[in-house]
Amino acid sequence: MNNLIITLLIILIVLLMVLIAIAIYLVYKFMLKNQQQPKTSVSSKASNPSPENMSDNVPARSEKPKFHISEKSHCPNHKENTPVGTCLICEEAFCEECLIEHESLYFCKEHFRTYADNKWEKITDILTTAETPEASMHVYDFKRDLWQFEKVPTFVLTHYKINVAEDIIESYVQLHVRENEVLELTNRLKTFQKK
Numbered sequence: 001m002n003n004l005i006i007t008l009l010i011i012l013i014v015l016l017m018v019l020i021a022i023a024i025y026l027v028y029k030f031m032l033k034n035q036q037q038p039k040t041s042v043s044s045k046a047s048n049p050s051p052e053n054m055s056d057n058v059p060a061r062s063e064k065p066k067f068h069i070s071e072k073s074h075c076p077n078h079k080e081n082t083p084v085g086t087c088l089i090c091e092e093a094f095c096e097e098c099l100i101e102h103e104s105l106y107f108c109k110e111h112f113r114t115y116a117d118n119k120w121e122k123i124t125d126i127l128t129t130a131e132t133p134e135a136s137m138h139v140y141d142f143k144r145d146l147w148q149f150e151k152v153p154t155f156v157l158t159h160y161k162i163n164v165a166e167d168i169i170e171s172y173v174q175l176h177v178r179e180n181e182v183l184e185l186t187n188r189l190k191t192f193q194k195k
């Protein structure tokens, strides 16, 4: 009799342990499910136009684009079009309709005419590497000042070369100016650089 009770007890204990194991497994599974649920519920909530979620998600997401939008959201000539590139001369962003590509250079319509109507010469050829990124900064500043304050059209081209010996990419910053302004602007750039 005693033996029977002991074996029954053992069986009961084993059964209990199996039950506990199943319970732990179920709880574990349930917790896993709960962890995943927030992700899916957020995305489904986001599509619901409930005001709570609007304040939670939408501004955060649209804030960045909005910031860009306030700066350059649409082409100056076409309010409905998003800009695809900038003009080399005025550096404004224009849409596909307004940009003219010529030998991989992009201009707005007005400045393509400026480009086509003039002869251009490069007055700089400044080597810039990853270690010396500031070497040509003054050229860009000079170009922008010229355009902003005097509406003198110039453009900067960057010519890339791979230096195989040293395994670096070199870029040559070339400022192009109208032929008749070469001397004047070369001198002015020199004094500009000294500042």
Ligand SMILES: [Zn+2]
Residues within 6 Å of the ligand: 087, 088, 089, 090, 091, 092, 107, 108, 109, 110, 111
């Ligand atoms: Zn332009």
Ligand SMILES: [Zn+2]
Residues within 6 Å of the ligand: 075, 076, 077, 078, 081, 094, 095, 096, 097, 098
């Ligand atoms: Zn446009």
